[in-house]
Amino acid sequence: MGSLSLRGIRKVYHGNEVLKGIDLDVQDGEFLILVGPSGCGKSTLLSMIAGLDPIDQGEIRIGDRVVNGLGPKDRDIAMMFQSYALYPNMTVARNISFGLEIRKVPRTERDRIVLDVARALQIDHLLERRPAQLSGGQRQRVAMGRAIARSPSLFLFDEPLSNLDARLRIEMRLEIKRLHQRMGTTVVYVTHDQVEAMTLGDKIAVMRDGEVQQFGTPQEIYDQPANRFVAEFMGAPTMNLISTRIERAEGRIGVRLDGDGRSYWLPTAPEAAGALAARVGQEVLLGIRPEQITHAAQSDAASARMRVLLTEPTGPDTLVLVSVNGVEVTCRVHPDHAARPGQDMALRFDLSKAVYFDPDSGLRAA
Template sequence: MGALSIRDVRKSYQGTEILKGINLEIEKGELLILVGPSGCGKSTLLSMIAGLDTVTSGEIRIGDRVVNNLSPKDRDIAMVFQSYALYPSMTVRENISFGLEIRKVGKAEQQKIVERVAHTLQIGHLLDRKPSQLSGGQRQRVAMGRAIARDPSLFLFDEPLSNLDAKLRVEMRVEIKQLHQRMGTTIVYVTHDQIEAMTLGDKIAVMKAGEVQQFGTPQQIYDNPANLFVAGFMGSPSMNFIPARVEAMGSGHGVRLESGANTYVFPAVSANGKLKSWEGKEVVFGIRPEQITHKVESGLVGEHMATATMPISLTEPTGPDTLVLVPVNGREVTCRVHPAHARAPGENMDLMFDLSKAVYFDPASELRIA
């Protein structure tokens, strides 16, 4: 039995189905990310795990217990909110120990727990301050400390970093990952930020309109997206989607690409014959920006590489890389190149396409073909 098991969970409000049969399971010590755009149902699902909202049908298990009808206090969980939810009149020490006080934990034991938590989160020097004297990052650490002090079987994080500025968000993301590695806690973490999802999660559930579009490890979801939504949502910059006609090519098939005055047919090396029934039809050819880069010496080119000369329409320096945009089949395609090799807008550039991880989608159903 996993640490958390969600089986065919549904939620309806006034006849409208909000969650449409969610099935997820994680083991003890895993960090599950629920990610998706606003309104996809991820926070509703978290509230149902916490007991703050009811389940219309289905089953939620925490450990070996079905918790559908248990109150939040009986589920052995701790929750960290984006708003921190600290008591303004209490010191940091009092905020962390408040839950222990309610549970009638002895004063000496409370002190030990608070000191251990403060050491873990490096907030020992803040224990006698009040929330108004803390920065946003410090407040979030205190909120996490209050949850850790309870030593629950399951931690629930509801977009805990969304109120922080970009730099602090990165720092806190690292701290949460390190904390998880040190403590081995089981966490369900809600976010709309795909970078948080990729960097923090052991498992990711990508949600849209009340359904799980794909569930797997970060690398599985990034390399093998199940549909156009997942492919476009996960990754920054997002995957390029190029409408392209399938053509016969030797014993296999390829996709026809036009850019400037040039036409190419790139072999569909990762499709394993699955495009045969699509010959003469249009598919969506998906390729990530890092799989299109500047041309290197021929001796370094792998067997699944294809080269093309394309006109540059825009450049975006990012520091370590430069993003260049080129027109392909009427779409602007983003490529990631070394700054030293980038050409100026209006110039042609020799580019190299790594076709080994290219993917192909049905333009009507938006599902993955190959």
């Protein structure tokens, strides 16, 4: 079993608490992403799971074993680093098989495993080359092959794609996803790239300052961020946060949006109205994704006319920048409907998936 359980994990370096009581559960076969800005503690946590760094407090359980006192070789894990860490004087075949040699796997069995792994990664034609003769993507596949050959209970990846160019990163991301689907092994994967987090993970733990801000599926975290930090960190372009006042009109709860001397009142979704009723007359932060602000028909009741400040064509969509309540807001529209900078544009604000945050604490208000 490759399940992983973390309970109350704490770590202090030179008086600085870098992990502040991490609790996480990863089911057998799940792909967990640890994501967050540099210095948030995600790589430290991965090192502790691997046994490379001792914990100061808490419990790490892999399968049915508490592994706190076990070294890396006894935890039944395989770890893949950002640097690949290949042996330069060994061939690709030997790099893949070296861990099996250490474990005294018979030669015929080693050869079979190496060939199977190399074929799966499409590097079987490179088995006699050395790392210096390989491209970055090929070295990445060799490092993956070495990890896969061991058939561990748990794979640990520490920002493995950060050294690759954009195109190779996309290719290797798909390769890792295919491998996980085929093998079904539990994976813990560290990245600061929220696109990787959204596309790879079954579950995501968003970290900040040594704490887990939110733990859930990619869609849950994208649609229902727990606080302002998660809302701004996850998503590209980032979620728009608009300071606005909750108002009641005609028996309904809504928000006030102002732009270029024009003012609009838009009703909130019924699901949010109940939680916001107690905040009538108060300021909140309206969180709305760019794709929830689109080109509107003239008759659309949820529309508002805004002056376009800037446009950014992306191919299938055009990002349009407008000013709402004194802040710049990004909208995602079809290229055929995008107005030019300086022109007015009718925009539809879809509040059905909008979220609301307390402006002081940053926590979800609705």
